[in-house]
Amino acid sequence: MNGAESLVATLVRGGVEVCFANPGTSEMHFVAALDRVPGMRCVLGLFEGVVTGAADGYARMADKPAATLLHLGPGLSNGSANIHNARRALSSMINIVGDHATYHRACDAPLTSDIEGLARPVSHWVKTSPSAKTVAQDGADAIAVARRPPGQIATLILPADTAWEEADGLGKVPEVKPPAPVSDAAIDEAARILRSGEPTVLLMTGQALRDPALFQAGRIAAACSARLVAQTSNGRWERGRGRVNPEHLPYPVDEALRSLAEVSHVILVGAKSPVAFFAYPGKPSQLISEDCQVHQLARADEDITGALTELANLLKAPPQPVIEQRTEAPGLGRGDFGVENLSRTIATLLPEQAIVVDEALTSGRMMLGLTRGSAPHDWLQICGGAIGIGMPLAAGAAVACPDRRVVGLQADGSAMYTVQGLWTQARENLNVTTVVFANRSYQCLHTELAAVRAGTPGTLALDMLNLDRPDLDWVQLAAGMGVPGMAVDDMDAFNGVFADALTHRGPFLIQVNI
């Protein structure tokens, strides 16, 4: 058994069953080991941003890490933006980055670079395995780090000779530890605030947005006047009909400020104190008013559901939350071909247990409101602001949940970043229905340009914001990667094509020319 085989076997024993990969020469022994060690599904991405974005999508839905297989420093760099997003989504990931053989590094061959240096800013743990004897245990340690609540990024650098030399058996796979309980003091303080009757928000993310925690938060809301608010960006949010559906803290800073203006207390439930996504001249970075007090019920790595349950019981909350009785979706959009009507149709037709991957940015902002009454679904957002996550995230979610429909809501500018994700969707025949909102611009930047008060944009500036010369033809792009698609220009067509696409086996892309 060589080092690569000992590593693959350790990963499989540790419950890592999927590897998203874009390998090169230095990873060839790892690749060869896949056929010798049973139990690992390997999914190829034609660009590393697809690989890491898919691993994130998988982890969000499987609640455990996938491995990625990346080729030296540049391979890691190419995947780095979506590792950043995964870190912000509190996702779990194990990156295996091949490197030159240990003795070859000093040669400074063309592909040599400071891989550890590149890895550190996006990883909770980085290690270069020194020998084939240590690779397996290093892999086991990486699993332990990655599975530490709420989910962490572990990056293991694998010099080629540590893969091909003789190993020393498997690594000792750690037990998965449950999240630590919250202190009584934190629960008591939250109870005191909530009993005070002062305007209070429970700001929630992570496990707080899963059904069991939402249920308890709903009991709390039923016992007092507190508002339940989900953070602006969340890794995974269980929503829809029959569930407790918190409000959503809006992205635009003025709206967010208005939403929190009258709040005296923010109780953090997995979240951090809310800040603006960007700074804007003359606007605050903090989204709460100066006299608002911030309290922490539970950190993201603590037992959020347990804390909410204890808090609800302490407040003598009713056994059931008040569930919004909105049993109907808004109905199909008719008439004007625009974001609002498209959102209505999507909200109405969203299938039971759909997984919505939301990288629609400006086009998606009214979607959250309209889908509160949709069939129960999961909503996955871009959490680190690094656009180019949607198509890979959708692929990874579909690998984790082959029996559920994935619906990708995709801005066109963002989709171009990791367009190669469509090929992986086709190769794995994943049930992903993608709607590309083709507004032919970085629409958000038009808004942002005004928000940062950069003045009226001139011709050159507008050229940097518009994608309309030439127009992107998404149906041809998708077809080029084996994904069928259709472009639509009116609501009647969209209503029909979207309904059909939701039952299509394998990926399908709809370009909406808004």
Added chain:
Amino acid sequence: MNGAESLVATLVRGGVEVCFANPGTSEMHFVAALDRVPGMRCVLGLFEGVVTGAADGYARMADKPAATLLHLGPGLSNGSANIHNARRALSSMINIVGDHATYHRACDAPLTSDIEGLARPVSHWVKTSPSAKTVAQDGADAIAVARRPPGQIATLILPADTAWEEADGLGKVPEVKPPAPVSDAAIDEAARILRSGEPTVLLMTGQALRDPALFQAGRIAAACSARLVAQTSNGRWERGRGRVNPEHLPYPVDEALRSLAEVSHVILVGAKSPVAFFAYPGKPSQLISEDCQVHQLARADEDITGALTELANLLKAPPQPVIEQRTEAPGLGRGDFGVENLSRTIATLLPEQAIVVDEALTSGRMMLGLTRGSAPHDWLQICGGAIGIGMPLAAGAAVACPDRRVVGLQADGSAMYTVQGLWTQARENLNVTTVVFANRSYQCLHTELAAVRAGTPGTLALDMLNLDRPDLDWVQLAAGMGVPGMAVDDMDAFNGVFADALTHRGPFLIQVNI
């Protein structure tokens, strides 16, 4: 004048005339400044790997840096692989990376990351500008660093408030310093070796592969028995009919070892002592034999042409080099539709002053030999081994040289990495003719898998090397981004289509199904 305007004006004053950009919110003031400060051409890329690869291509052909405009840590990461390639190509580049406003960084907003940490492994110089007053001088310093011979990577991080606050005038733009002369001792030593008559190689890269230096190296070769050998990968190599055409050190390690086996002395002319690209079990990392001595005539940052001239004179070399009298290209390929015949046609039809961007990898290995007699041309290679450079590099070279034809020789696997480069070629209507060698696999990895002795690949391993499920349709991909194209399956068709494409205004893509 705000910080952004002071920076753009300083860049323009310092001869930086092109900015390849993919901006976001934090770069909006820089973008707005483009319309207020004349003299900067701004070229949009739909992914940062396009932006940095194009800046590299521009620098190689313009012999001066372009700026890039990137959006925080993830934007830099996305461009990092091609910055790595540029660094290995001895290219010059000024990266402007927007960051959050200085006071906003402590908020740890979603896009916050350690940008300096991400920048250091790929940059010679990294600085975060502390205020709007310093931005202009920091920009001037970045120019100085980037233009230091042979070309360096300068990364300037621009917090948003340093762009929008009031500036203090322009930065003092440095004079461009010529490369330092080589010591007499180095020239004397080289002369001594060459006079000894022992088997000697001049290993050349950088400025050594430009016409004036080649001319002098050719004089030296005419005066003694030394072989002229170009390094395996070179940023820019002036070649073809009427020029001194060195041999090429092959990529495959066994071939390289054979090429250098009988050599007693290697004299480095801008190059480093030759090493294998990867390590392979049982094979050496160093490509020279143990008793071969390595001497340095000139470092990459020294006056290579001057050193070769002095050396030639010291050796009393004839005033003219011996120029290989191969006035004809090999003739159009006929018959079998494969790499050899395609290479013949390309070598034969290559137009005068063409710029060849070579990311053909396995498909391109016989191209260098066949083009020795082609019309004079420049050959640009991938120097850092980070695939995904070709289409961006071609775009940047075409921006630098609008009157010359760019011919992209492109492997399909590599092309997918930065396929968005086609859109920039279309938008700027660049005269780029791309030939995609569609072998539907990471063909090089099949070879590498054997070379690293990873055993016979099984089904899963082969799946990671083959791109044939589904096949990529390059004509549709190109059309989706506004680039016309055609797929060909026989030599007659290719001979006609390639000839036509070379006179086509704007980009054109030919998919060859080999």
